[in-house]
Amino acid sequence: MTPPPRIVELPPAEAPRDLLLLADPSPARLDAYLPAARCFAARRDGATVGACAVMPLGGDSFELMSIAVAPEAQRQGIGTRLLRHVIAATAAAGAKRLEVGTGSFGYQLAFYQRHGFRIESVDRDFFVRNYPEAIVEDGIRLRDMVRLARTVPPET
Ligand SMILES: CC(C)(COP(=O)(O)OP(=O)(O)OC[C@H]1O[C@@H](n2cnc3c(N)ncnc32)[C@H](O)[C@@H]1OP(=O)(O)O)[C@@H](O)C(=O)NCCC(=O)NCCS
Numbered sequence: 001m002t003p004p005p006r007i008v009e010l011p012p013a014e015a016p017r018d019l020l021l022l023a024d025p026s027p028a029r030l031d032a033y034l035p036a037a038r039c040f041a042a043r044r045d046g047a048t049v050g051a052c053a054v055m056p057l058g059g060d061s062f063e064l065m066s067i068a069v070a071p072e073a074q075r076q077g078i079g080t081r082l083l084r085h086v087i088a089a090t091a092a093a094g095a096k097r098l099e100v101g102t103g104s105f106g107y108q109l110a111f112y113q114r115h116g117f118r119i120e121s122v123d124r125d126f127f128v129r130n131y132p133e134a135i136v137e138d139g140i141r142l143r144d145m146v147r148l149a150r151t152v153p154p155e156t
Contacts, residue, residue, distance in 0.1 A: 005042035005049055005078050007085040012053075015039040019051040023066035026131060033065050040085055042069070042078050049073040052082050054089075060096040083115055091153035098152050103127070104144040106137055117148035 012034045019041075020030055033055055042050035052067035064086060069078045090098055100117060102108045113119075126145035127135055135142040 002076070003044060005044040005081060007040055007042055007082060009089070010039045010041050012037055012039050015053065016041060016048050016051045019048065019068045019070060020053060020066045022068040022071075023052075025135070029130070030066070037065055038089070040082060040089070042082050044073070044078075050078045050082050052086055054086050054098075056093075057099065060094055062090045062093075062095045062098050064098060064100040079111065080115070087152050095152050097149055099147065099149045101126070101145045101147050103135075103137070103142045104146050105140060105142075109146060112148050116150040118150065119146055120149050121147045123147060 015034060015037075017027075017030060017034075020034075021027065024030060034053060037053040037055045039051065039053050041048050048070075050067075050069040050073065053065045055063050055065050057063050064083075067079060067082055067086075069076075069082075087098060098117075099120075100112055101123065102112060104122065123145040125143055127142045
Protein backbone atom coordinates (compact mmCIF):
# COMPACT_ATOMS: atom_id res chain seq x y z
CA MET A 1 0.00 0.00 0.00
CA THR A 2 1.23 3.54 -0.76
CA PRO A 3 2.37 5.24 2.44
CA PRO A 4 0.68 8.53 3.41
CA PRO A 5 2.71 11.63 2.60
CA ARG A 6 4.64 13.56 5.23
CA ILE A 7 3.92 17.29 5.39
CA VAL A 8 6.89 19.58 6.01
CA GLU A 9 7.23 23.35 6.17
CA LEU A 10 9.86 24.86 3.87
CA PRO A 11 11.49 28.28 3.66
CA PRO A 12 9.86 30.14 0.72
CA ALA A 13 13.15 30.02 -1.22
CA GLU A 14 12.94 26.21 -1.20
CA ALA A 15 9.28 26.00 -2.24
CA PRO A 16 8.64 23.70 -5.23
CA ARG A 17 7.81 26.38 -7.79
CA ASP A 18 6.93 23.89 -10.52
CA LEU A 19 4.14 22.47 -8.37
CA LEU A 20 2.87 25.85 -7.17
CA LEU A 21 2.67 27.01 -10.80
CA LEU A 22 0.18 24.21 -11.48
CA ALA A 23 -2.24 26.08 -9.22
CA ASP A 24 -1.50 29.56 -10.54
CA PRO A 25 0.33 29.71 -13.87
CA SER A 26 1.76 33.20 -13.33
CA PRO A 27 5.46 33.21 -12.29
CA ALA A 28 5.20 36.96 -11.67
CA ARG A 29 2.37 36.52 -9.16
CA LEU A 30 4.21 33.63 -7.51
CA ASP A 31 7.36 35.75 -7.13
CA ALA A 32 5.29 38.56 -5.63
CA TYR A 33 3.70 36.56 -2.83
CA LEU A 34 6.13 33.74 -2.14
CA PRO A 35 8.71 35.61 -0.02
CA ALA A 36 6.02 36.57 2.51
CA ALA A 37 4.25 33.20 2.48
CA ARG A 38 4.48 30.06 4.57
CA CYS A 39 5.09 27.06 2.36
CA PHE A 40 4.27 23.44 3.00
CA ALA A 41 5.22 20.42 0.95
CA ALA A 42 3.92 16.84 0.91
CA ARG A 43 6.68 14.28 0.58
CA ARG A 44 6.30 10.61 -0.23
CA ASP A 45 9.10 8.13 -0.82
CA GLY A 46 11.59 11.01 -0.99
CA ALA A 47 9.63 12.83 -3.71
CA THR A 48 7.72 16.09 -3.34
CA VAL A 49 4.18 15.29 -4.46
CA GLY A 50 2.28 18.35 -3.28
CA ALA A 51 2.76 21.92 -2.13
CA CYS A 52 0.87 24.92 -0.89
CA ALA A 53 1.50 28.50 0.15
CA VAL A 54 -0.44 30.58 2.65
CA MET A 55 -0.12 34.31 3.36
CA PRO A 56 -1.02 36.41 6.37
CA LEU A 57 -3.47 39.12 5.32
CA GLY A 58 -3.22 41.06 8.57
CA GLY A 59 -5.26 40.65 11.72
CA ASP A 60 -6.38 37.07 12.13
CA SER A 61 -6.96 36.35 8.41
CA PHE A 62 -4.81 34.28 6.11
CA GLU A 63 -5.14 33.48 2.42
CA LEU A 64 -4.38 30.16 0.77
CA MET A 65 -2.49 31.44 -2.28
CA SER A 66 -1.93 28.13 -4.01
CA ILE A 67 -2.25 24.41 -3.48
CA ALA A 68 -1.22 21.74 -5.95
CA VAL A 69 -0.56 18.04 -6.15
CA ALA A 70 1.58 16.43 -8.87
CA PRO A 71 -0.75 15.16 -11.63
CA GLU A 72 0.22 11.51 -11.11
CA ALA A 73 -0.47 11.78 -7.37
CA GLN A 74 -3.84 13.55 -7.54
CA ARG A 75 -7.05 12.03 -6.15
CA GLN A 76 -5.19 10.11 -3.45
CA GLY A 77 -6.07 12.43 -0.58
CA ILE A 78 -2.82 14.43 -0.64
CA GLY A 79 -4.54 17.77 -1.35
CA THR A 80 -6.91 17.10 1.54
CA ARG A 81 -4.00 16.33 3.89
CA LEU A 82 -2.18 19.51 2.84
CA LEU A 83 -5.28 21.63 3.32
CA ARG A 84 -5.98 20.14 6.76
CA HIS A 85 -2.36 20.74 7.73
CA VAL A 86 -2.54 24.39 6.61
CA ILE A 87 -5.76 24.89 8.54
CA ALA A 88 -4.14 23.49 11.70
CA ALA A 89 -0.90 25.45 11.19
CA THR A 90 -2.67 28.77 10.60
CA ALA A 91 -4.99 28.14 13.54
CA ALA A 92 -1.91 27.53 15.71
CA ALA A 93 -0.54 30.87 14.44
CA GLY A 94 -3.69 32.64 15.63
CA ALA A 95 -5.78 32.55 12.47
CA LYS A 96 -9.53 32.76 12.73
CA ARG A 97 -10.26 32.98 9.03
CA LEU A 98 -8.81 31.39 5.90
CA GLU A 99 -9.63 32.80 2.46
CA VAL A 100 -9.05 31.43 -1.01
CA GLY A 101 -9.77 32.57 -4.53
CA THR A 102 -10.48 30.11 -7.32
CA GLY A 103 -12.06 29.84 -10.76
CA SER A 104 -15.81 30.14 -11.15
CA PHE A 105 -16.20 26.56 -12.41
CA GLY A 106 -14.43 23.24 -12.12
CA TYR A 107 -13.70 20.62 -9.49
CA GLN A 108 -11.52 23.00 -7.47
CA LEU A 109 -14.60 25.00 -6.47
CA ALA A 110 -16.18 21.79 -5.18
CA PHE A 111 -12.92 20.75 -3.46
CA TYR A 112 -12.87 23.92 -1.32
CA GLN A 113 -16.57 23.75 -0.47
CA ARG A 114 -16.12 20.12 0.55
CA HIS A 115 -13.59 21.43 3.04
CA GLY A 116 -15.87 23.97 4.62
CA PHE A 117 -15.23 27.07 2.51
CA ARG A 118 -18.27 29.20 1.68
CA ILE A 119 -18.57 31.58 -1.26
CA GLU A 120 -18.35 35.24 -0.25
CA SER A 121 -18.02 37.18 -3.49
CA VAL A 122 -17.14 37.11 -7.16
CA ASP A 123 -14.29 39.17 -8.59
CA ARG A 124 -15.56 39.60 -12.12
CA ASP A 125 -12.95 39.46 -14.89
CA PHE A 126 -10.13 38.84 -12.38
CA PHE A 127 -8.45 36.33 -14.70
CA VAL A 128 -8.87 38.64 -17.71
CA ARG A 129 -7.33 41.62 -15.89
CA ASN A 130 -4.47 39.75 -14.24
CA TYR A 131 -3.25 37.21 -16.79
CA PRO A 132 -1.81 38.14 -20.19
CA GLU A 133 -2.91 34.83 -21.76
CA ALA A 134 -6.45 33.50 -21.79
CA ILE A 135 -6.88 30.53 -19.42
CA VAL A 136 -9.16 27.94 -20.99
CA GLU A 137 -10.43 24.90 -19.08
CA ASP A 138 -13.08 22.46 -20.27
CA GLY A 139 -13.40 24.64 -23.37
CA ILE A 140 -14.51 27.62 -21.27
CA ARG A 141 -12.50 30.82 -20.88
CA LEU A 142 -11.87 31.42 -17.20
CA ARG A 143 -12.86 35.01 -16.39
CA ASP A 144 -14.25 35.36 -12.90
CA MET A 145 -12.67 34.52 -9.55
CA VAL A 146 -14.86 33.19 -6.76
CA ARG A 147 -13.72 34.29 -3.30
CA LEU A 148 -14.36 31.79 -0.51
CA ALA A 149 -13.60 31.76 3.20
CA ARG A 150 -13.99 29.56 6.24
CA THR A 151 -13.33 29.93 9.90
CA VAL A 152 -10.48 28.02 11.43
CA PRO A 153 -9.97 25.74 13.15
CA PRO A 154 -13.47 24.17 13.33
CA GLU A 155 -13.94 20.69 11.97
CA THR A 156 -12.66 20.03 8.44
C1 LIG B 1 -7.01 20.70 -6.31
C2 LIG B 1 -5.96 19.66 -5.88
C3 LIG B 1 -4.89 20.38 -5.04
C4 LIG B 1 -6.64 18.59 -5.04
O1 LIG B 1 -5.64 17.70 -4.59
P1 LIG B 1 -5.90 16.11 -4.62
O2 LIG B 1 -4.77 15.46 -3.89
O3 LIG B 1 -6.16 15.69 -6.02
O4 LIG B 1 -7.25 16.06 -3.79
P2 LIG B 1 -7.83 14.89 -2.88
O5 LIG B 1 -7.37 13.57 -3.39
O6 LIG B 1 -7.59 15.21 -1.47
O7 LIG B 1 -9.37 15.12 -3.15
C5 LIG B 1 -9.80 14.67 -4.37
C6 LIG B 1 -11.17 15.18 -4.69
O8 LIG B 1 -11.08 16.42 -5.38
C7 LIG B 1 -11.75 16.28 -6.64
N1 LIG B 1 -10.73 16.19 -7.70
C8 LIG B 1 -9.39 16.26 -7.57
N2 LIG B 1 -8.81 16.21 -8.78
C9 LIG B 1 -9.81 16.14 -9.68
C10 LIG B 1 -9.85 16.09 -11.10
N3 LIG B 1 -8.73 16.14 -11.84
N4 LIG B 1 -11.05 16.02 -11.69
C11 LIG B 1 -12.18 15.99 -10.98
N5 LIG B 1 -12.21 16.03 -9.62
C12 LIG B 1 -11.03 16.11 -8.98
C13 LIG B 1 -12.55 15.00 -6.58
O9 LIG B 1 -13.79 15.28 -6.00
C14 LIG B 1 -11.74 14.17 -5.64
O10 LIG B 1 -12.45 13.21 -4.92
P3 LIG B 1 -12.61 11.73 -5.56
O11 LIG B 1 -11.25 11.35 -6.06
O12 LIG B 1 -13.08 10.91 -4.39
O13 LIG B 1 -13.62 11.90 -6.65
C15 LIG B 1 -5.30 18.95 -7.10
O14 LIG B 1 -6.30 18.32 -7.86
C16 LIG B 1 -4.46 19.86 -7.99
O15 LIG B 1 -3.29 20.04 -7.75
N6 LIG B 1 -5.03 20.42 -9.07
C17 LIG B 1 -4.27 21.25 -10.02
C18 LIG B 1 -3.88 22.56 -9.38
C19 LIG B 1 -5.08 23.36 -8.92
O16 LIG B 1 -6.03 23.53 -9.66
N7 LIG B 1 -5.01 23.86 -7.67
C20 LIG B 1 -6.06 24.65 -7.08
C21 LIG B 1 -5.99 26.04 -7.59
S1 LIG B 1 -7.44 26.96 -7.14
